[in-house]
Amino acid sequence: MKKLSARRRHPLAAVVVLLFALAATGGLYAVFAPADKAQADTTAQSLAITEGKKLFAVGCATCHGMSGQGSSDGPSLIGVGAAAVDFQVGTGRMPAQQPGVQIPEKKVIYSQSEIDQLAGYIASLGAGPSIPTSSQYSPSGADIAKGGDLFRSNCAQCHNFQGKGGALTDGKTAPTLDGVSAKHIFEAMQTGPQSMPAFPDTTMPEKQKQDIIAYVHTVAGDNAKSPGGLSLGGLGPVSEGLFAWIFGMGAMIALAIWVAAHTAKAKKS
Template structure:
């Protein structure tokens, strides 16, 4: 009995038990806790923000301010969100080449990875629309007819019926929408760039915006046809009616003059 009691009271026994318990606890924590991937994601996001801050300091701060608070040469970027940055920079509108009535689309300066870093930095300054996921602007499962109806109701006043674009006042214009990346079309509706109003989800739902993107992709595709004849720039019934009125009525007047001339000549003879 004395021998068994001495073994149970051996000083190393408690240490062994403690080490075993710690090993089991650590193994279970490592196996079941999601904190590791979360920290990894957080570190990657922090790195993207830091790289974006460096890019911003070189290419954007001169107009928008060192803290993106805005200056006389550029608006504040606090709260505009990642979607606005992705649209403006990935389409080449920013950095601005020169001050003017409107920033034109041009060749991009940054790679998409750098655009993502700039977007991450600006998004860290304040909440705003995020870059849409592919399923939000993909034409799969969309209603093209509904998209056409929504486009004619909300967008055709400036972009015309098929997105060919049009002039606005004071040197501004609504750009043509042919060949635009569907993601950028969606982002434009989200953020309202240039002179365009924004259409948040409370005004146009995600499904509505997806339908509009699908409609534009359909009418501007190479397979699109004009069953009535010439497309006439896609200006809609007003432009088509004016064309018919001018040329149709002109042709009728020319025929009437020809008939009258022939009749007068016949009477003289």
């Protein structure tokens, strides 16, 4: 009994027990794990990356380099993540027709499966924001009023109060948000395309992004609502004040002149 007790108190006893537990856990996992499914998923992912690399070589490597390292005509794509690819290619901005201060939105030339393959290849070059799921960007149940406050604090300086867009410096513009999907708005906030700053989850949590998306879909696009009446182009209080001064004050001045003229005429007669 004394010998057994001494062995239990040996300094290496805990290490031996830990190694035995790890070996037993690994053995059980090897026996019961769905190896076929895991292998199939790995194979499918590898094939997608291979196809994405082929698409990249044809449509993107001219500007971004054969390995995505960048060139004088395009930035490095190492570490930008799959979400940036899904946004840029999914909105038609990439591949670009020609270099410029800002790449405009145009017709999408790739299918969604091809975009996913491109995104998978770029993601394999370096870690970055992944393509969000529908539960991450869905505005269902979001707080529209809070989204409006967040939008006016963080976005209206460039995109205008109702997401109509506006001019920036050096020939750049903030695009209109009319008709932009919830996924692409979320990805733009995550990745910060072109002149836009990035708003990662550490800066702006998913819930706040959903609130902003809900607000944008309320005031911009085909189903936009203008609770205050005529939106006047959605250009904000400056245009509305200018409208009031030009037309409102102009009408009052014209009425005052008309009254004065007729009063003077009546006195003469």
